Amino acid sequence: MTGVQTCALPICLEPAAGGAAGGGAGAGGELSAGVWEVRLEEGHVVLEGPEGELLRLQGSVRLTPVDPAATMILYDLEVDRGYFWATREDLQVRGSLELLVRERGITVVNVLDIESYLLAVVPSEMYPSMPLEALKAQAIAARTYVLRALGRYASRGFDVLGSVASTAYRGVAREQASTTRAVLETRGQVLTYQGRLANAVYTSSAGGYTASAAEAWGGGEPFLKAVPEWGPQEGGPEFPLAPAALERWLKGIPDVYSSRPREAVLSTFRWVRLVEADEIARRLGRPVGEIHAIVPGPRGLGGYVRSVTVVGSQGRHEVRGDAIRSALGGLKSNAFKVEPVRGPDGRTRAFLFFGAGFGHGVGMSQFGAAGMAEEGWRAEEILAHYYPGTEIRPGYNR
Numbered sequence: 209m210t211g212v213q214t215c216a217l218p219i220c221l222e223p224a225a226g227g228a229a230g231g232g233a234g235a236g237g238e239l240s241a242g243v244w245e246v247r248l249e250e251g252h253v254v255l256e257g258p259e260g261e262l263l264r265l266q267g268s269v270r271l272t273p274v275d276p277a278a279t280m281i282l283y284d285l286e287v288d289r290g291y292f293w294a295t296r297e298d299l300q301v302r303g304s305l306e307l308l309v310r311e312r313g314i315t316v317v318n319v320l321d322i323e324s325y326l327l328a329v330v331p332s333e334m335y336p337s338m339p340l341e342a343l344k345a346q347a348i349a350a351r352t353y354v355l356r357a358l359g360r361y362a363s364r365g366f367d368v369l370g371s372v373a374s375t376a377y378r379g380v381a382r383e384q385a386s387t388t389r390a391v392l393e394t395r396g397q398v399l400t401y402q403g404r405l406a407n408a409v410y411t412s413s414a415g416g417y418t419a420s421a422a423e424a425w426g427g428g429e430p431f432l433k434a435v436p437e438w439g440p441q442e443g444g445p446e447f448p449l450a451p452a453a454l455e456r457w458l459k460g461i462p463d464v465y466s467s468r469p470r471e472a473v474l475s476t477f478r479w480v481r482l483v484e485a486d487e488i489a490r491r492l493g494r495p496v497g498e499i500h501a502i503v504p505g506p507r508g509l510g511g512y513v514r515s516v517t518v519v520g521s522q523g524r525h526e527v528r529g530d531a532i533r534s535a536l537g538g539l540k541s542n543a544f545k546v547e548p549v550r551g552p553d554g555r556t557r558a559f560l561f562f563g564a565g566f567g568h569g570v571g572m573s574q575f576g577a578a579g580m581a582e583e584g585w586r587a588e589e590i591l592a593h594y595y596p597g598t599e600i601r602p603g604y605n606r
Contacts, residue, residue: 415565
């Protein structure tokens with residue numbers, strides 16, 4: 209998070225790591241309760257208080273509530289920039305805030321322990337009304353993911369982003385009794401593979417069949433493989449599907465874990481999107497000219513496209529892996545069938561996509577986990593299904 213923010217701060221003021229507070233407020237200083245405006249002026253952090261107090265601080269600083277149980281609020285933050293669900297909202301947080309001075313603004317870092325962080329992550333990632341066992345599976349997966357990610361952005365002064373680029377984090381306002389219970393009942397539990405923290409990535413809805421990491425990203429741990437979203441006693445279509453059967457699968461509503469929960473969102477389980485050809489040409493950023501066709505390449509076991517070739521009047525361009533969704537107009541997943549839409553003159557003016565699922569499709573399907581939990585599956589069984597070969601360990605050492 210960067211830029212000018214305001215926050216409600218009954219706080220202590222101290223230097224951040226490597227920082228030096230100055231201008232009348234040194235380490236251990238205390239700010240009055242109220243709304244303080246934070247801005248950057250000529251390389252200094254400036255705090256303006258509710259009674260007109262003005263502090264000009266040299267270097268990065270840390271703000272910590274006097275009462276450890278208190279929270280702080282960052283107002284009018286931009287959330288999930290670049291995604292179609294991007295919005296602005298206030299963010300109420302536990303722990304401390306570090307204001308890191310950067311050349312182009314202030315990076316605001318929320319510093320808190322893993323378990324407090326998860327209290328906000330789980331309800332940001334899943335509906336609190338989902339079954340407890342699904343929420344517990346999410347808590348374990350998210351705890352594992354963030355522990356494995358520690359230090360990923362160390363050069364920028366923090367560990368993880370506050371968006372779905374790392375894991376969704378929408379603050380204290382999202383906390384609910386059910387999700388808090390899920391975090392507390394799984395405290396310290398992590399997912400491991402061969403004794404090491406597993407790369408426990410997850411997706412919103414797999415649409416009936418997950419994708420492997422190799423299909424989505426060209427590599428990954430062996431437990432991140434494509435698995436069906438139905439039980440061993442239920443049976444289901446034999447994958448990979450022939451072209452005609454795949455089209456019926458993508459355009460139908462199969463009875464699978466992701467389509468069964470009470471909270472199931474059919475607009476993400478199965479979807480249709482019309483994208484203008486000019487929009488795709490703009491997103492490609494390559495001189496392919498007037499687009500004539502989009503040709504899907506090889507598909508993974510569950511039907512996820514691994515590459516597409518955009519054919520234009522001035523050439524061809526291949527797009528691979530997770531970049532496909534963005535390049536073709538912000539698709540919800542790579543599991544799709546595409547049809548051209550031609551105008552009266554016979555020229556292709558748009559493309560119609562019929563798709564399944566929401567997200568990269570790798571790892572645990574959150575709606576699928578909810579569907580499994582409603583049928584009586586426990587958290588450990590849900591995780592074993594989506595991450596075959598992994599184990600749950602009761603504690604972590606990082």
